Amino acid sequence: MCFSYDQIELQSHRLAKQIIQQSKHNPVRLNLVGNSSIELKNRNLEFDKMQTQDGSLPLIKNVILQDQVGKLYSIEPCENGLKFAQGEITYKEYLQNQKGENKKLIGFSLAFITLFLASGWGLVTFL
Incomplete structure (x- = not known):
């Protein structure tokens, strides 16, 4: 399966x-x-003009938001981050959702590695 980094x-x-x-x-x-x-400085940032020296787009690590009290929030550009920015979830819920997604990713990776090793062991044993 081919996946382009430009899509990310x-x-x-x-x-x-x-x-x-x-x-x-x-x-x-x-x-x-x-x-x-x-x-x-404003909400109308032109992403088309944000190119690096080699012509590619820089990868955004996180967006820093500030509430009315002056508290800063660091959120990743993802669906959960958008929900927090729109006020659908709290920052605590955002952090919990991010941890949950990371745990799922680690779990799927470990399951894939285990399956791969078990199938390799099975091939070596039966051949």
């Missing part, structure tokens, strides 16, 4: 743009992979 970047940019535009909190900054960041 485009999905990240699409969700980050939705988070910035639809957030009930004030978007402050975009943190990019590679320890660089972009300060957000």
Whole structure:
């Protein structure tokens, strides 16, 4: 199965743009992979013009939002992050959902590795 990294970047940019535009909190900054960041002065950031030196789109690590009290929230550009930004879930629920997804990913990876090793062992044993 072939999967393009451009699709990951485009999905990240699409969700980050939705988070910035639809957030009930004030978007402050975009943190990019590679320890660089972009300060957000308004909600109309042009993602088309955000290209690196090699012409690719930078990968967004997280979006920093600030509430009315001044508390900062770091969220990843994902569906759970969008739900938090829109006010559908709390930050605590967002963090719990992210941990749950990470646990599922680790569980599926371990199950796949175990299945792969068991089938290899079975082939060696019976051949």
